[in-house]
Structure formats: structure tokens, C-alpha cells
Amino acid sequence: MTHPPAERSPTAPVRDHEVLLEVRDGAVALGGRPVLRGIDLSVHRGEVVAILGTNGSGKSTLVRTCLGLVPTTRGEVRLFGTPPSRFDAWHRVGFVPQRATAAAGVPASVQEVVASGRLSRRPFWRPAGRADRRRVAEVLETVGLADRAHDNVATLSGGQQQRVLIARALAGEPELLVLDEPTAGVDLESQQALADTLRRLLASGATVVVVAHELGPLASLVDRVVVMQDGRVSYDGPPADLPPDPQGGHHHPDVDSYARATDAVPEVSSPVDRLADRAAADRRAWRQE
Amino acid sequence: MSLLAYDFMQRALLAALLTGLAAPAVGTYLVQRRLALMGDGIGHVAVTGVALGLLTGTSPVLTAVVVATLGAVLIEVIREYGRASGDVALALLFYGGLAGGVLITGIAGTGPNVLYAYLFGSITTVSAGDVWTTAVLAIVVITLSLVLAPRLFAVAQDADFARVAGLRVGFYNVLVSVLAAVTVTVAMRTVGLLLVSALMIVPVATSQQLARGFKATLLGAMALGCVASGSGLMVSAYADVAPGATIVLIALGLFACTWPLGALMRRRQRLAAPFSTAPEPEEHQLAHDEQDHQHGPDCGHRAIPHGDHVDYVHDGHRHAPHGQHYDEH
Numbered sequence: 094m095t096h097p098p099a100e101r102s103p104t105a106p107v108r109d110h111e112v113l114l115e116v117r118d119g120a121v122a123l124g125g126r127p128v129l130r131g132i133d134l135s136v137h138r139g140e141v142v143a144i145l146g147t148n149g150s151g152k153s154t155l156v157r158t159c160l161g162l163v164p165t166t167r168g169e170v171r172l173f174g175t176p177p178s179r180f181d182a183w184h185r186v187g188f189v190p191q192r193a194t195a196a197a198g199v200p201a202s203v204q205e206v207v208a209s210g211r212l213s214r215r216p217f218w219r220p221a222g223r224a225d226r227r228r229v230a231e232v233l234e235t236v237g238l239a240d241r242a243h244d245n246v247a248t249l250s251g252g253q254q255q256r257v258l259i260a261r262a263l264a265g266e267p268e269l270l271v272l273d274e275p276t277a278g279v280d281l282e283s284q285q286a287l288a289d290t291l292r293r294l295l296a297s298g299a300t301v302v303v304v305a306h307e308l309g310p311l312a313s314l315v316d317r318v319v320v321m322q323d324g325r326v327s328y329d330g331p332p333a334d335l336p337p338d339p340q341g342g343h344h345h346p347d348v349d350s351y352a353r354a355t356d357a358v359p360e361v362s363s364p365v366d367r368l369a370d371r372a373a374a375d376r377r378a379w380r381q382e
Numbered sequence: 383m384s385l386l387a388y389d390f391m392q393r394a395l396l397a398a399l400l401t402g403l404a405a406p407a408v409g410t411y412l413v414q415r416r417l418a419l420m421g422d423g424i425g426h427v428a429v430t431g432v433a434l435g436l437l438t439g440t441s442p443v444l445t446a447v448v449v450a451t452l453g454a455v456l457i458e459v460i461r462e463y464g465r466a467s468g469d470v471a472l473a474l475l476f477y478g479g480l481a482g483g484v485l486i487t488g489i490a491g492t493g494p495n496v497l498y499a500y501l502f503g504s505i506t507t508v509s510a511g512d513v514w515t516t517a518v519l520a521i522v523v524i525t526l527s528l529v530l531a532p533r534l535f536a537v538a539q540d541a542d543f544a545r546v547a548g549l550r551v552g553f554y555n556v557l558v559s560v561l562a563a564v565t566v567t568v569a570m571r572t573v574g575l576l577l578v579s580a581l582m583i584v585p586v587a588t589s590q591q592l593a594r595g596f597k598a599t600l601l602g603a604m605a606l607g608c609v610a611s612g613s614g615l616m617v618s619a620y621a622d623v624a625p626g627a628t629i630v631l632i633a634l635g636l637f638a639c640t641w642p643l644g645a646l647m648r649r650r651q652r653l654a655a656p657f658s659t660a661p662e663p664e665e666h667q668l669a670h671d672e673q674d675h676q677h678g679p680d681c682g683h684r685a686i687p688h689g690d691h692v693d694y695v696h697d698g699h700r701h702a703p704h705g706q707h708y709d710e711h
Binding site for chain 2: 157160161162181183184186188190192195197198199200201202204205206208209210212213217218220221243244245248258261262265271
């Protein structure tokens with residue numbers, strides 16, 4: 094796979110504010126396969142950064158690395174100035190993972206799922222208090238789901254479930270909000286609700302990192318865009334200077350990205366690792382044909 | 383009620399009620415993590431523990447707790463590092479446990495009847511010492527399941543989110559497995575190792591027919607487990623049938639009663655659901671015109687390879703991208 098070297102745009106205007114998220118010369122491999130290379134990224138307080146890119150470009154892995162969910166093979170990661178492994182002020186971070194549904198094997202009400210967002214703010218032995226309940230009601234109001242608080246989350250539409258996950262992240266009153274594809278497969282109404290929620294959040298001075306396929310209704314909120322391509326940052330700057338899509342409005346990723354394993358899921362098919370390695374080698378050989 | 387005047391019957395009832403409370407409490411977390419059969423697997427592993435106890439002449443309950451806990455931790459380790467392959471490795475462990483148990487019992491020279499008592503329960507032979515062990519273990523399981531409920535819930539619901547909330551996901555996963563192992567050995571005397579999983583899972587399945595929330599499911603399952611084990615014991619005593627099997631069949635009977643009710647409720651909910659505020663055709667049209675949706679491998683639409691390109695199923699028909707618009711295929 095040969096690709097033209099990533100073109101670095103002039104860096105975004107440097108802010109004087111505190112750096113909340115920082116990756117220096119970061120590289121990541123999942124299941125032995127390099128996914129990220131030469132990543133340099135810092136997010137300052139008050140910024141709204143969108144991370145864009147096609148499937149498999151590493152955008153999701155990038156934010157997961159920043160949060161310490163994926164280990165780096167090289168380079169340094171800092172979360173509020175601390176490596177994720179030693180970080181303990183998790184109530185300062187709100188995370189919306191990429192998920193198709195907010196439900197699991199047992200029914201859970203919208204309120205119960207959102208209440209998990211308060212856990213980082215209290216020790217394990219203390220049950221939820223009045224402040225916790227008030228905050229949960231507040232964020233449900235914010236995302237427009239107050240009337241569904243006691244419903245089983247599995248009965249909600251995909252867009253509404255995504256709003257539940259966002260409410261859960263907001264419940265902990267984070268300073269930094271990280272959203273992994275909150276708009277994927279979400280109806281327009283919910284996308285708009287998400288944009289409105291973020292707008293209100295920004296008014297209160299929050300910092301937001303959002304991974305997305307395309308900006309959509311978020312475009313007017315974002316003040317910096319980072320484009321990922323094949324595990325590298327190919328653009329980092331204001332959305333206005335974003336170069337036109339090099340693929341000329343083409344809608345389907347090329348065949349190569351079907352063959353490529355999706356990011357964040359190392360493919361292992363058997364307890365015996367050697368078999369998995371062989372499958373990976375087969376896939377590589379097939380791709381090169 | 384004359385049967386309850388006997389000491390052995392009082393002990394049996396106490397053991398049954400505590401088991402009925404503890405088993406569904408842990409079972410709820412197993413179902414939430416979609417590991418409903420894990421209790422069954424741990425039960426198989428515990429057979430080896432019982433056999434080791436018989437062989438060495440120590441308390442089978444003690445050795446079963448130790449071996450089942452080791453097995454549970456091993457299962458968790460395999461799940462953590464073995465990824466998708468976990469179920470095969472688990473199967474190896476389960477059947478190894480059962481076969482090892484049967485083999486060791488044979489070597490120990492005890493007859494099949496002794497092992498039978500552990501496989502299918504023999505609640506009426508529970509001694510005073512057994513009741514104390516059972517009570518202490520069951521109370522520990524119930525307390526941890528309830529006090530740590532918010533955290534165990536968050537970890538099982540969404541592990542990635544829980545990690546970023548600062549919860550030690552690995553620790554809580556192992557904890558649930560160990561609680562399951564302890565529960566298996568607690569329930570060993572009541573319903574037996576081969577039926578213990580039923581008491582962990584069936585009340586949960588029953589409870590979630592009617593409950594809308596997690597707390598309601600958890601408490602409902604514990605109540606149902608208590609009802610099933612208490613009434614099952616009494617019925618079996620009067621009718622002179624096997625108590626373990628009676629308890630499990632009553633639990634299944636309760637499920638059979640609530641299932642139609644749950645199905646009816648879900649149907650009414652579907653009928654009562656309001657229409658979407660944004661009419662479907664309009665949204666569809668927007669998707670075509672504004673190109674605000676990009677079809678791709680994980681875009682949510684079903685992909686169908688079609689000759690030299692891929693179609694995406696969209697609102698009941700097939701889209702094939704062509705320049706700036708979609709063709710219908």
C-alpha cells in the first residue's frame with residue numbers, strides 16, 4: 094500500500110489555553126497491524142475539534158488512544174497533563190463510545206443508563222444522592238428525553254438511544270467531552286438535537302472532540318477539523334480551508350477498505366494465536382492480489 | 383405444616399430461601415453480559431472440586447468453592463485475552479471439569495450415589511454446619527450484588543464507557559465471575575450442580591418479561607427465585623419428589639405464566655408508539671438530495687454485492703451510488 098505522504102497544512106492558530114489532550118509522535122498497532130503512525134495532536138481548552146476520515150482511517154482508534162483504551166506502541170499520550178494509565182480525575186472526561194445500541198441483555202431504563210454517568214463522581218459505597226438525581230433529570234431535559242426517563246432504553250429509536258449515551262456522558266459534568274461517531278446511523282431530528290445540545294454545552298465553555306464521518310449539522314459548531322487518512326493526520330486546521338474530498342464525491346470506500354479489518358476490533362478467530370496470524374496473512378495476501 | 387416442625391426441614395427451607403435470593407442476583411449480571419450459560423459451566427467445573435473433596439476426605443463444599451473460583455477466574459482471563467475464541471476455550475474447561483470430577487470420584491471409591499447428591503441436590507440432608515456456610519456465603523453474595531449494583535451495572539452495560547468513568551472493569555468482571563462461582567457452590571446442596579444455572583437465569587428471564595428497568599428486573603428476579611425455591615421445597619416434601627427438579631420446574635412454570643403477559647405488553651407498546659414526527663418519505667428524499675448519508679461498510683444499511691459494485695438496502699429498496707446520486711437496483 095503506497096500512498097502519497099500526508100500533507101500537513103499550516104497548524105491551527107495556537108491557543109494560550111491549557112492543553113487537555115495531547116499525543117506526541119503516537120503510533121498504535123492492533124493485533125500486530127499498524128493503525129496509527131506519527132500522530133501529533135493537542136486539544137486546548139475551549140476548542141471544538143472534529144476528527145474526520147473514512148472507515149479504517151484510524152479516527153476512532155485515535156480518540157480511544159487519547160483516553161487510554163488502546164495502548165500506544167510508541168510516543169506519549171497526555172490527558173490533562175497525565176498519562177492515561179496514571180490519570181484518576183475521570184469525572185473531568187465524558188465519553189460517548191461508538192455503539193449501535195444503549196441496551197444490553199437485561200432491560201434498563203433511560204434514567205438508569207444515564208445515572209451511570211455520575212459514578213465517576215462518587216466512591217463505590219455511596220448510593221446516588223439528591224444531587225445525582227437532579228443532574229440526571231437535568232441532562233435528560235437537555236437531550237429532550239425527560240418524558241422517556243422510565244422507559245426501557247431498548248424501546249427507543251437509534252437516534253434517541255444515541256442521545257441517551259450523550260446524556261450519560263454529560264451527567265458527570267465533564268470539562269472535556271469525547272464523542273465517537275455520535276451521528277452514525279442517526280435520524281436528522283436526533284442529529285439536530287445533538288447539535289443543539291452541543292451548542293448549549295459550548296456556551297458553558299466545554300471542550301469537545303467529535304469523531305464523525307461527515308460534519309452535517311455540526312459544521313457550524315466546529316472550529317477545527319482533523320482529517321485522518323491511513324492512520325496519519327492528513328489535515329489539521331479550520332474547516333473553511335478543508336481541501337475538497339480527493340475522491341471527488343465518491344460515496345463508497347474502495348474495495349481495499351472492505352478487505353481491511355475495521356478499526357478497534359483486533360480479529361482473532363481462535364484461542365490459538367498462530368491460527369489467527371495465519372488468517373491475517375491470508376487476508377493480506379488476498380488484498381495484494 | 384407439621385413437616386416444618388422438623389429441624390432438617392427448617393434448615394432446608396433456610397438454605398433454599400437464601401439460595402433463591404442469591405442465585406438470581408448474580409444471574410442478572412450474567413444475563414446482562416450475555417453469559418447466561420456461564421453458571422452452568424462453573425457448575426461443571428465445581429464437580430471436580432467436589433470429587434477432590436471426596437478423594438481427600440475434606441469438605442466437598444470447601445474444595446468446590448476453591449475449584450469453582452479458580453475456574454471462574456480462568457474463564458474471565460480467557461474471555462479477556464482470548465477474544466472471540468472464548469467460547470471454545472470455555473467448552474474445553476467445562477467438559478474437562480465434569481469428566482475430571484467423574485474420574486476422581488471413581489478413584490476415590492465412593493459410589494455414584496454420593497456424586498449424585500451433589501449433581502442434583504439433596505437439600506433434606508443439609509447439616510447445621512452446611513446451613514451456616516450456605517447462609518454466610520449467600521449473604522456475602524447478596525450484599526455485594528446490591529451494594530455494588532450501580533457499578534456492576536455500568537461495567538456490564540458498556541465496558542468502554544465504564545473504563546473512561548474510571549471504573550476498574552477487569553476487577554468487576556472477575557468479581558462477578560467469583561460471585562457466580564460462590565453461588566454455584568451455595569446452590570449445590572439445594573438444586574445441584576447441573577441445575578444451578580436454571581435458578582440463576584430462569585427467574586431473571588421471568589422478571590424481565592414485565593420489568594422496564596434494571597433495578598426492577600434484579601429485585602423481581604430475587605423475589606421470584608425465593609418463591610420458586612421455597613414453594614418447590616415444600617411441594618417436593620409433601621409429594622415426595624426430588625426438590626431440585628421441583629424448584630427448577632416451578633421457576634420455569636412462572637416463566638411460562640409471565641411470557642404471554644410480557645408479549646402482550648410489548649405488543650401494546652408497539653401499537654401505542656407514536657408516528658415519527660418527521661414523515662419517512664421526506665427524510666428519504668432529503669437523504670437523496672442533500673447527500674447527508676454516505677453508504678459504507680458500517681453505515682447501518684445492509685450491503686449486497688451486485689456485480690462490480692455494492693448495493694445498500696435503503697427503505698425497502700436497493701441503492702447503488704452513481705456519481706452524485708443513487709440508482710435504484
